[in-house]
Amino acid sequence: MINREYLEKRDTSNEITELSTTEALAEAIENGLLVEVKQVIGQGKEAFVCWGIDKYERNIAVKSYKLYRTIHRGVIHGTHRTSPYEVIAQFAKLEYYKNLDLFEAKLPVPQPFKYAGFSYSMKLIGDEHGPAPLLRDLSKNFFDDPSEILEQCVDILYNMFKARYVHGDFSEHNLLWYEDQVYVIDFLQSKNFALKDAIGYGSPLVPLTRAYRILRKDLNSLLPFFKRLFRIEVDYNEVLNYIMGDFKEKIDRELELNLEISS
């Protein structure tokens, strides 16, 4: 039984224990995120993801955060560390809202449904037979024209940047292939950006120049995957310039300003 008293007791005791998968799913059921568990489909360091059915009989994915273990006491993903349980509850909520922003900007992301406790639910990319495969799990011969897949990925980055977002972990590990379309998931580390001057103290927005660095890193993991698996080579700077679109001038200007300040 997971209740506040129980968690507070865990919090104050010396040893902080992680919720087991069963406990986390019991909590998600209690909170009305799902009514039936089908299968655990992802098990990472920070979270696990489960395929289930909600009360409207929709196939959903529930992402549930595990305890955040760190000695770092500063701000994590814009969340001030209070209790470890509050931090992971914040993670679920933060990721839900970033996912929602991107969904509303019409990007190919799962529709988010609800957050509660340490979890949030979203539409399953896939169907009643199960989740769609990740790009990393597909073989080289799966696609007739793999360059089209790369184009889709680049378009996602372009449209995300236009919506003032960078993903931050854009790789074959977070891209799903379903009904001839690439879908992107996993948004906790995604950042919403703005011009430096427009950002007030304590704002969750990151400056455009930081977003630019994150975008470069994302491209540095995406392009080598296509080179390795499909032998597709494209010009890094050309793709980068394309994705930056109308922001390019602003980025150049802000990078120049940064140089002036630091020199």
Ligand SMILES: Nc1ncnc2c1ncn2[C@@H]1O[C@H](COP(=O)(O)OP(=O)(O)O)[C@@H](O)[C@H]1O
């Ligand atoms: N909406 C979804 N539909 C289908 N599969 C999903 C969905 N969300 C997550 N998954 C699966 O769960 C795995 C883990 O999800 P992800 O959000 O990437 O968590 P992590 O932070 O652990 O990497 C993914 O690799 C994918 O296989």
Ligand SMILES: [Mg+2]
């Ligand atoms: Mg992931």
